[in-house]
Amino acid sequence: MFCKNCGREVGDNAVICPYCGVQIKEIEKKKQTCSLAVVGFILSFFFSIAGLICSIIARKKCRKENLDGEGFALA
Template structure:
């Protein structure tokens, strides 16, 4: 199948587009409210990305926060919220 966002060809079982990082398929147990709440409260740890299976971005956000001794936690959290808001519509 192809990503609706960037048009890249992706695996039929993929949940996240590897090229642009957007959600291409809703997981059965995925809930956009949980996803946004995770981004708001635990976004600096990438929790919302781990929730939807986007481990790469989640790991980057987690490492940025922890390795900067949480100096970057606030910007990462803002990034997480913006990311969650733009992705949440794909979960519904």
């Protein structure tokens, strides 16, 4: 992507432009938590098998969409 201020090319993960020092992205941009992973986590307490299946599906989904929720799914 390109810096809005100076127009130079910067990395996609860059928060601040290394050339002019302008903030490009919002620093506090929280990742969307995979809700299905949380559901699987809760379900695993009550229905271990159903929760396990749900967690496996959620884990695959989270990996695919690069969402933050793999920790819940693993649990």
